[in-house]
Amino acid sequence: MSLLYDERLDGALPSVDKQQLLTAIRDEIPSLQILHRPAELRPYECDGLAAYRTTPLLVALPENTQQVQALMRLASRLQVPVVARGAGTGLSGGALPLEKGILLVLARLNKILEVNPEAGIARVQPGVRNAAISEAAAPHNMYYAPDPSSQIACSIGGNVAENAGGVHCLKYGLTVHNIMQLQIVTVDGELLTLGSHALDSAGFDLMALFTGSEGMLGIVTEITVKLLTRPQCIKVLLGSYSSVEAAATAVADIIAAGIVPAGLEMMDNMSIRAAEDFIQAGYPVDAAAILLCEIDGVVSDVEDDCQLVEGVMRAAGADDVRVAHDPQERQRFWAGRKNAFPAVGRISPDYYCMDGTIPRRQLSLVLTRIAELSEEYGLRVANVFHAGDGNMHPLILFDANEEGQLEQAEALGGKILELCVQVGGTITGEHGVGREKINQMCVQFSSDELTYFHAVKAAFDADGLLNPGKNIPTLNRCAEFGAMHIHRGQMPFPELERF
Amino acid sequence: MSLLYDERLDGALPSVDKQQLLTAIRDEIPSLQILHRPAELRPYECDGLAAYRTTPLLVALPENTQQVQALMRLASRLQVPVVARGAGTGLSGGALPLEKGILLVLARLNKILEVNPEAGIARVQPGVRNAAISEAAAPHNMYYAPDPSSQIACSIGGNVAENAGGVHCLKYGLTVHNIMQLQIVTVDGELLTLGSHALDSAGFDLMALFTGSEGMLGIVTEITVKLLTRPQCIKVLLGSYSSVEAAATAVADIIAAGIVPAGLEMMDNMSIRAAEDFIQAGYPVDAAAILLCEIDGVVSDVEDDCQLVEGVMRAAGADDVRVAHDPQERQRFWAGRKNAFPAVGRISPDYYCMDGTIPRRQLSLVLTRIAELSEEYGLRVANVFHAGDGNMHPLILFDANEEGQLEQAEALGGKILELCVQVGGTITGEHGVGREKINQMCVQFSSDELTYFHAVKAAFDADGLLNPGKNIPTLNRCAEFGAMHIHRGQMPFPELERF
Incomplete structure (x- = not known):
């Protein structure tokens, strides 16, 4: 693999003549809509990870597959990198543009x-x-x-x-x-x-x-x-617990009972209070944790399973178990959970959303350790979980205007992801690696493993034109990151550009 | 990609000095058990696709991962190809040895x-x-x-x-x-x-x-x-139909009702009779088709779902629906299905087991077309299906001692696989491509797609040492196969060595 490839994969790109590129696109794909003026480009400078912002060289808005093909042929010939973007809601900066690259927005391919x-x-x-x-x-x-x-x-x-x-x-x-x-x-x-x-x-x-x-x-x-x-019938149970451990036990017990809930979610007290304030979901604000368990299927099955789940929840120590009585209450129960992130956004100037996955059996251990870390770093952490499959979304609360808090949040986040790897989990659940976790990949994977990632990348994109600098770190980056790691004596978090 | 690579992938291998290889292995991995005498090698000359046979250069029987690593290092250095083999039950010749290669038998890694x-x-x-x-x-x-x-x-x-x-x-x-x-x-x-x-x-x-x-x-x-x-409860229903179409409708209707059976299998009359003769499973020998539907889960769910499935089966035109009354009867129902292949082996001197997958909605159409092809080629076809997921196992019955029957079976098999691709399916379900379907891959995939298969292969094994000549055809092979295709005016089947 050439050094050029390695560097490009890491975002160190050769310069592109913007005017020449524009002329080429207009000549060869006249029907393709292009945005290139600074004011037009501004809305595309970040995705859902708004802490990272870069203005793209230009934005292409194809309306059919032929335009995408023509643009890729042109980009390959001129060796211009391309970053694809959908709706821009991603939380790990996977669609963060390159200032020397084309942002290929697929929003109009919407049929x-x-x-x-x-x-x-x-x-x-x-x-x-x-x-x-x-x-x-x-x-x-x-x-x-x-x-x-x-x-x-x-x-x-x-x-x-x-x-x-x-x-x-x-x-x-x-x-x-x-x-x-x-x-x-x-x-x-x-x-x-x-x-x-x-x-x-x-x-x-x-x-x-x-x-x-x-x-x-x-x-x-x-x-x-x-x-x-669509399932004939859907029911949602809400179990309240006075300890996080008891709720974690209930999660394991429900799965062990052979029931496969359609969803099994957990929220801790801080998340519960924030959501309740925001949405009035009907959550018990004094509970240490709640579980939301959805059962779907044919009517009689759902009723039987609901009884079973209620029994398991109570046996694990639930103070209360409620079943949503109608679709409206069911939707309220879920609305609280689905709006947990904006709800937490109301109680803190800034928050940092983590996304790690751990083996289900480690839930209780990891929560205890996060609480200790939270105290150690002096930052509050609200926990929201896809508990059934061990996908955690700890939200680190901080104030970017307070001296040093962002650095503390970064360091705490790094510790939490490191913890996920230590207990046999991974540094991503569903939000991806993107730009955000590119350094953590060096912790998760050995250089042998990364070598095969690169070989697969090269099989599809030998010149490294597609979304360079994301998802898979170069060995150079990992060598530097490793050195940094040793130097600072802790796993550092990627250098965020400031809010 | 070098020509050497392309040729090696297609099984045209350079010669290896057996004695030199043996000496190197004994020197470097003295603890590794090696078989190399003709009588020792004989049991390893084929896997479950016994129509293809090749004596390997030698057989290695590692007992730990370190021996596998050492052997692969040596094979890479000496550029000797390696075919891995498990229990040798595969039906597509994936573990067919190479006469110029090492057969790496993993049977002793059995902890x-x-x-x-x-x-x-x-x-x-x-x-x-x-x-x-x-x-x-x-x-x-x-x-x-x-x-x-x-x-x-x-x-x-x-x-x-x-x-x-x-x-x-x-x-x-x-x-x-x-x-x-x-x-x-x-x-x-x-x-x-x-x-x-x-x-x-x-x-x-x-x-x-x-x-x-x-x-x-x-x-x-x-x-x-x-x-x-393990599910609390398992029940199996057996539905009998006087037409294959009605059984196919019932399959679609069961899935459409939102029920997910643990298994949903279909057998046609020839398979039913063969299995009943062999195993006395209790099948209705006059039925055109039977469905076996297994439901598992918690007790009350299973009972409810069984009633639902019975209703759907009857509505689709079942003449009879029986529920196995006890675990013994349930096991008998399954024994007939699981022994369908050997059972068919009893009613024909030879049979050829196909393995294609089709979209579920095409079941009835494909069965009708297979019946027509069966008549056209003058060969009986017994049909056994994983109906729920569209994975078909037509068994083509023939007599290799009858002049021309093998060729007819080959041609009919090719037509059936071609039919699978035509209706939007694939040429494999669960038996793999191996050596058997290497030519059909040229029908299933375009040269662009094959190019990416090769690039991925090269990312892991640039010299083409691992199981060359299987699974992914070279572009050379496809070019030759395409030419053959046009020449013979029909999709030919891989040249089987004779039984």
Whole structure:
């Protein structure tokens, strides 16, 4: 691998003549809409990780796959890097632009091409909103299962890039488990089909490889998703606990009882209070923790399982267990959980949202350790969990205007992610690596493992033009990061640009 | 990619000095057991696809991961190809040896390293039998879900190589959905960890890429599998139909009703009669088709779902629906299905087992077309299906001693696989590509797609030493096959060596 490749992967890019690039695009793809004036570019300078901002060289807004192919052919020829962007709701900076690169915005590829209830599939373009797929399938009593909290806004293409999860991924799986086929445009502008409409595909599973690859292997231009029949019946239980440990025990016991809830979420007292203040979800504000457990299926099954879950929750020490009496109450219960992040945003000038995954059995240990770290660093931490699958979202509360607090938040965040790796987990759950966690990847993976990541990257994009500097760190970066690590005597957090 | 690579991938290998290789292995890895005499090598000349036979240069039987690493380092240095083999039960010739290569038999890496019921995992070596994992987990009331019909004999390492399915993969997924982490030895003898013990991993999903890669990317030496809690209750329904179409409708209707059976299998009249003669399963021998539907879960759920399924089966036109009254009858129902292949073997001198996957909605169409093809070619076809997920196993009955019948069986088989691709399916379900379907891959995939398969292969094994000539055809092969295709005016089947 050339040094150029290694450097480019790390974001050290050669300069591009903007005017020359603009002229080439206008000559060769006259129908393609391009934004290039500073005021036009401003809205695209960051995604959901707003702490990082870069103005792109220019923004391309293709309206069809042919334009994407033509643009990639041109970018390859001129060796200009390309960052793909969906709705820009990502939380790890995966769509952070490059000042020497094209930002390829797929928002206008927003057609639902086919809804086939008989086959249980929908074929959609990448700019289609996650929730819009379920809306289009609703007349057939079907829906698309993965539901990130941002589902009203986030795009299915971004979901593929990040292998997004959501409240229901415990029972219904991540994005990769709910898609069947991808059409992608390669770095050279070729059109490829990955996967098939059948259960399994021959050859290497490139569809699974592509899913979660954060725009580094190609540009997705069409997705065939699975549609599920809407469950006959949905019930949500809310269990209140006076200790976090008891709630964690209940989580393990529910799973061990052989029940697969549609969702199993946990919130700690700080999150409960913040959500209740914001949304009036009907949460018990004195509880140390609550569990929200959703059961879906045919009516009689759901009723039986609800009784079972209630029994398990009480046996684990629940002070109270309530079942939502009607769809309105059920939606209120979920509204509190789904708005936990903005709710916490109301009680602190700034917060930093973490996203790690741990083995379920380590839940109680990790929560105890986070509480200790919180005290040690003098910063409050609110905990919101996809408890059933061990995906944690600790929110570190701080005030960027207070001297040193951002650094403390960074350091605490690093410690929490390090803790996730120590107990056998990973540094990402569903938000991806992006720009945010590029250094933590050096902790998670050995240089042997990274070498194979690079080899796979090179198989698809030998020149490193697709989203360089994200997701997979270079060995150079890890060598520097390792040195820094030793120097500072603790795992540092990526240098955030200041708010 | 060099021509050497392309040729080697296609099995045209440089000669190896056997004596020199033996001496090198004995010098460098004295503890490694090697078989090299013709009589010792004979048992290893084929796997479950016994129509293809090759005597390997020598057989290595490592007893630990260090020996596998040392052997791969030596093989890489001397540029000797290596074919990995588990229990040798594979049906597509994936473990067919090379006469100029080492057969690396992983059968002695057969330790169960850890069973952790709390975490819901087991850590095992690749030579562990599939069924042995569930046996080891049984004291904890847990089991490993994927259950190929060969589960008594087949090894978990082979299951990973082929991404094996089974009767229960409709509800519980394929091998890739039931493993969490792989330890592999690379072609250079490095040890790598793919995946994690958490729900999702950062970086590219190399574990999914490796699963089903048929020994072409590395040698798996340790597998962490998921264990599930054994369901409280299991029931099996048997529905009898006087038309195949009605049975196919019932399959679609059961899935559409929102029920996820643990298994949903279909057999046609010829399979029913053969199985009944062989096993006395209690099947209705006059039915055109039967459906076997297994429901598992907590007691009350299972009872409710059974009633629902019975209703759907009857509404679709079932002449009769029976529920197995006790575990013995349930096991008899399944025994007929699981022994369908040997049962068909009793009514025909030879049979050829196909393995294709089609979208579920195409079931009825494909069955009708197979019946027409059967008539056209003058050969009987018995149909056994994982109906719920569209994975078909048509068995083509023929007599190799009758002039021309093998060729007819080959041609008919090719037509059936072509049909699978035409209706939007694939040429493999769970048996893999191996040597058997290497030419059909040229029909399934475009040269662009194959180019990316090769690039991924090269990322892991640039010299093409791992299982060359299997799974992924070279572009040369496809060019020749395409020419042959046009020449003969029909899709030819791979030239089988004669029985």
